[in-house]
Structure formats: structure tokens, C-alpha cells
Amino acid sequence: MKIAPDLADDDLRAIADLCLAQKVAGMIATNTTLSRHGLRQSTTEPGGLSGQPLKARATAVIRLLHRHAPQLPIIGVGGIASAADAWEKSLLGLVCCNSTPAGSTKGPG
Numbered sequence: 001m002k003i004a005p006d007l008a009d010d011d012l013r014a015i016a017d018l019c020l021a022q023k024v025a026g027m028i029a030t031n032t033t034l035s036r037h038g039l040r041q042s043t044t045e046p047g048g049l050s051g052q053p054l055k056a057r058a059t060a061v062i063r064l065l066h067r068h069a070p071q072l073p074i075i076g077v078g079g080i081a082s083a084a085d086a087w088e089k090s091l092l093g094l095v096c097c098n099s100t101p102a103g104s105t106k107g108p109g
């Protein structure tokens with residue numbers, strides 16, 4: 001189950017509960033974000049952002065999911081551009097991480 005980072009925290013918890021109840025193998029956190037919060041320059045570009053603009057929220061989602069449902073495996077995605085980024089997320093409970101090629105992760109942030 002891959003989740004959007006733009007969901008409210010209560011909705012993320014409800015989805016995690018559903019995954020546990022349905023014996024889903026794990027969750028992938030997260031997909032791209034529709035948020036434009038924190039960008040150095042405004043953009044009207046439509047669609048989801050990946051990479052650096054997503055990193056903090058993706059990390060927060062992993063933290064929330066792991067605290068709420070520690071038995072649920074989490075694959076971490078979102079703004080992982082270095083081993084340090086992966087390590088930070090691993091401390092919060094992910095079991096595996098994925099990083100898209102650096103060229104696609106720089107974004108407008």
C-alpha cells in the first residue's frame with residue numbers, strides 16, 4: 001500500500017489500521033506531494049513534487065506510521081539522496097528504502 005504524504009495524520013493512522021486488519025504486507029511512504037510549502041520560489045506547475053521538497057514530510061509520515069503500527073513493515077521513499085538521508089529514516093522504523101535517480105529528485109525546491 002503506497003500512501004500520499006498529503007493525507008491528514010488521522011487518515012494515515014486509519015489506513016495503517018486497515019492494512020493491519022487486511023494483512024497487507026507493508027506500506028510505502030510516500031508518494032509525491034501536492035504541497036508547495038517551503039519552496040524557495042513559487043510555482044504554478046501542476047502535479048506532485050518529489051525529492052527535497054518532500055523529504056521532511058515523508059520522514060514525518062514514516063515516524064507516525066511506525067509509532068502507530070510498529071509491526072507494519074515500511075518502505076521509505078521521498079527525498080532520499082544520500083546514505084545519511086536513508087539512515088535518518090531507518091532510525092524511525094523503515095525496513096527498506098528507495099531512491100529515484102538524483103536527476104528527478106532535485107525539483108524546484
Ligand SMILES: Cc1cc2nc3c(=O)[nH]c(=O)nc-3n(C[C@H](O)[C@H](O)[C@H](O)COP(=O)(O)O)c2cc1C
Nearest residue numbers: 002030031032050051077078079080099100104105
Ligand atoms: C517522474 C516520476 C514518476 C513517478 N511515477 C510513479 C508511479 O507510476 N507510481 C507510483 O506509485 N509512484 C510514482 N512516482 C513516485 C515515486 O515512486 C516516489 O514515491 C516519489 O517520487 C518520492 O520519492 P523521491 O523523492 O525519491 O523521488 C513517480 C515519481 C516521479 C518523480
